[in-house]
Amino acid sequence: MVTVKELDRKEHWLPGHSACSGCPASLGLRMLGKALRGNFILVVPACCTTVIQGIYPCTPSQVPLLNIAFAATAATASGLKAALELRGVNVPVVAWAGDGGTVDIGLQSLSGAAERNEDILYICYDNEAYQNTGIQRSGATPYGAWTTTTPLGKRERRKDAPWIVAAHKVPYVATASVAYPLDFVEKVQKAAAKKGFKYIHLHAPCPTGWRFPPSKTIEVGRLAVETGMWILYEIEDGVFKLTGRSKALLDPSKRKPVEEYLKLQGRFSHLLRPEGREALESLKLQIEESWSEVGKLVRGQP
């Protein structure tokens, strides 16, 4: 277990960047930098992180950063890694993309790279919508959530990207949350030490898009896990394992009521009003369903 004391003291993502206050993406980038001690290369498609970097000629990144088109992340990272290998440079290539750039427009190139088992680490920071373009729904937006393109709440369930990647039989898939930075750091380090395609899906509560105060990013992230809305796990060489806070939550009685998570966020406010009762019940059922699948996996393994 990584401790705070062991963390790299150096900052690899400098302050003064242009994220909103309370931004989970910049938090994630900061921890990523520490996890790999600044020895890696970033590939970033169109997303909030494009904007967070600020404007030429300034950059907060202390590691080389290659910006690329929205759908091209995994393929670009593949090519870059191939070139580095030829040059004998052994540095991790980290693709850092939003949920839209991962589960929607970038899914094809992600799948291609996973299938080829490219030696890259792909991190999706999931703020559950197209935040950069002003909070439109993505395939990762959860059921019931308001966005500007789901004004009455999303009617569909979210795509389960980590499992889609896991179906490619890659060496490492994990979920994480910016609210549990040490768990995230540990997973990044574990992933970077492996050869082949690694995928981490990082839950990233976004105050701007989810409608909560910027001071509550960590609180919202923790509640997502504690209520069972977001599950922390890893799939290492095909073996599923609950990790961190989620380990203790297989028993539903240990989980906090989901309302505690929902009530902090403007995007779910309609679910807590009488007219949202039915949708709220659906959401609860979905949570149970996800956990019962997890239960089967946990019990089914030695």
Place this chain on the structure above:
Amino acid sequence: MQKTVISGNEAVALGVKLAKVQVVAAYPITPQTIIVEKIAEYVESGELKARFINVESEHSAMAACIGAAAGGARVFTATSSQGLLYMSEMVFWAGGARLPVVMAVVNRAIAPPWSIWCDHNDALSQRDSGWVQLWVENVQEALDTVIQAYRIAEDERVMLPVMICLDGFLVSHSYEPIEVPSQQLVDSFLPEKTPAPYWIDVTNPRSYGTIASPETYMEFRYELQEAMEGAKRVVKEVDEDWGRLTGRSYGGLIDLYLCDDAEVVAVLIGSWAGDAKEAADIMRSRGVKAGVLRLRSTRPFPAEDLVEALKDVDAVAVVDRSLSPGLPSILLSEVKAALYEHGAKPYVKGFIAGLGGRDVTPQDFVNVFERTLKGFKKGETGKVEWVGLRGVGSGHR
């Protein structure tokens, strides 16, 4: 030098091998497929020490090439038609990022209706992408141009991607006897890839492709334009150097056939220059001084060389194998713009022919020459005519 009989596609693959390309990422499409199959064979057999990335689409093919070029590797891809259009976002990215990617485009018409046959609309649709676009006439030129392309792309005065356009089937699948330069000769012409002037380096971290404000964006674009302007000289130099080594050069930016004393000249791109040259011979045997100006480069557009070659010509026929619906025709507009800018005013008439692989013969070019001269003598407008168009509405069914 060794002689052999190979197809255009095989010649491109051979050029890639001789250029010691390091990363290839490609996706199959007719009529380009043989290029990547052949390269995959070279890589598997160890004849070419490269990584072949079997991507899942053309968009990813170019993305992977961009990543690899940014990482300092010599890279290659090839595509056609739908594949090029699908790739387009990344084609523009490579141009804007000033990466020395080289790509063969085996020209094929665009659907619908589906067609696998040759025309030039695919490559011309990318003419504003910041790529140097070179067009070849035959198999030998395809091989030679691949090798030249890396010298041009990697020249620090240029640093632009280069597209080599070869006509689908007409060149890609034609078998011709060619001379194959030795590895030693190619090595002396094309130095090993160095990452200069920039590559991604953890010891010297930089960010690439960040947001540019309105205060800086224009300057990036201006530099792109300047690089294209500079490429004119480099394309010529490289072709001349190649000529010194091999005895083969192609005129740099334009290939002139009997233009010196010509009264009428056909301007075009691609392999049908061969048919046009045959037609020029026929015209000359009848006492009409005809010539052919084949644009080898459309980007940069060789305005100065073109005007110099056409300034004393009476009549010019521009024959397009492409269409920009709503514009009379693409090359016609560009040729006219160049002439106008430089104050040369020959009579110019446009033709559209050969779309979707419609056969065009030397006799068709004889007609083009005659029609153009007639228009000139009668003082007609240069209105575009479609060559060999069958009855529209019912006749073509």
